[in-house]
Amino acid sequence: MARSRRGFLKGAAAGAAVGAAAAVAPQPAARAQEAVPRNATAQPNTATLAADTGRRPATVASRIVENPGSDFMVDVLKTLDFEYLAANPGSTFEGLHESLINYGDNKMPEFLTCCHEESAVAMAHGYAKIEGKPMIAMMHGTIGMQHASMAIYNAYVDRVPIYMVAGNHADGAERSPGVASLHSAQDIGALVRDYVKWDDQPYSLGHFAESAVRAYDIAMTPPRAPVLIVANYELQAHPNPQRDLRIPKLSRTTPPQGDSGAVAEAARLLVSAARPLIITERTARTPNGTALMIELAETLQAPVSNQERMDFPNRHPLAGTGGTGYQADVVLNLEVNDVSNSARAARARGAKTISITSLNLSHKSNIQEFGHYPEVDLNIGADAEATLPALIEACKRLITADRRRALDERGAKLAEAHKQARARDIELAAVGWDASPVSLARLCAELWPLIKNEDWSLVSWQGFISQWPRRLWTFDKHYQYIGGQGAGGMGYGAPAAVGAALANKKHGRFSVSIQTDGDLNYAPGVLWTAAHHQIPLLTIMHNNRGYHQEVMFIEQQASIRNRGADRAHIGTKLWNPNIDYAKMAQAYGQYAEGPITDPKDLAPAFQRAIAQVKKGEPALIDVVTQPR
């Protein structure tokens, strides 16, 4: 239970600085008499100027608020066991902010200072992918919501739970003109409703309590996704008129499991298949999910293709697609967002496709993230991890001794194919070994021996670095890779890495991010957040000095139109002048070195940065790299 700080507040309020929460009508009965807005004499421009320069509008404070509604909101949030709350500060939640740091003692949740709402939400995104539960991201009215919107969309498509709280001046009669009006909306959830799973704007504290608990359950039930609770300004600021408001007990919904008949049919198809293939994207919600994936693959002796989050160990003999010539006759897709391409290819060769995903249970109309309609042979609307135990048991029941021998023979061939594929990858890593700029393979190969004996976690996406960690390193733990953005929105990488590193911190893990330059430039202030909150994270810059994917796209367009690619750098490159990321990180308070262009300089610089990270601090090494 939060300890009371009301005595402190009362004393402080007697001084010169009186907070806005103390300025509004303290009792419901007095609200109607508060006809004079807080800054009735201010013109909008003046109010805007006052807000920008830190001066507060004139107030009509007449009494101390002894029991603000936002204290009760903190009581509610504390029941949900949040470790952290990330936010860029804003006046629409100033009451709740004050309650969190004073009444709530800035613990459970602890306030994380962010320089952008997109950073706050993306930090929560990365945190949830490691910790398996949400943290709070708080947004300030219309502007905070719009700043955050891209990060929310990424998390929605990536099926990651984020618990969002937004401040809003809902009551037009109490709202002051100027900034408060500019930052308020009639239906603020509408700004992001297309890509949150659920939102609500409670109009009483009792309603807040119920919706806050409900929102947590909805966010965590597969398909997981961000949820939004609006904390109306007036509800935060006014005294809580009810001393004994009840906070509902969280009652978690169990994940949906596949229909037993459909699961039995899936098992029949898989066990009888000559060349089954398992494709997984987001199956392992928990560490047990990885263990179940291994059990399924070994039961079937089927290869597992896993290029998203760490669902399946990359050095397992069954990791891969089966090698050259392995034409799958049954493809099992587990939590794959869009199976239409693989299903089309399977149909063309007469193969069967099975899909198990909870995504089928939750669709919205506007955003088209669901892709093409999946023409699959068996479409199971369920959470894959929750369904795996039944599927594994069903498969085991069908496997006779003869079938087991055949499966094991297949497994031996798959293991050999895996071994050969790995040898090819390592051979390819030698290409351009001494090149400058540095090859991505060399960068990852130099880094691996320095971290492999740590309890490491890769908290960045591998798509822009040609998957070199997956090809060279050994991934065998659930938290060792968090996958990508979800919706492909840049600006996710740096803050998600910081959020994931924050989650790793209490477990004593060593977090490493191979950070693209274009992504970091969206909101680099998160480097300061990492330094300020002492979040240990090794950031290695993949500095190819541009939005490289777009360079290639413009080249392709120029080719199609029979024009040269000599202008493809316009609007796509980040050079002239080159950006000095070491200086950038140093300015934000991090240890940093670079730019490094000679691959021989990598290992010593990495070692120095690793030493800093082991002290509990973030560090950054800028490496000028080949494009991919």
Added chain:
Amino acid sequence: MLKFFLLVLLAATVNAQGNAAHGKELFVKYSCYACHGFSGQNGPGARLVPMKIAQAGFIAYVRNPPRPNQMPSYSAKAVPDVEMADIYAYLKTLPDSAPSAKSIPLLNQILTAP
């Protein structure tokens, strides 16, 4: 296929010398590095080092790549033949930096790790 050979024949008339220094500038100017790496061998595109085909074949390939969705085609209007010869000359100067993995201790450790 006939079209390809005709292009090879046509390209064979280009001056075989080429200006490697100018080719180096063109390799960046035309964003060849984007897919093939500044090294000519690191990236999603084909390895251009060591350059194993003749200049005529190289130019014919760029003019009419077999998979234009992967390698964009560039006509003589987009990249004149003389500049293609310069780029080719530059690529021929690039060192083949692809030793065997076993000869690189770091990669050999990864290769032989259990």
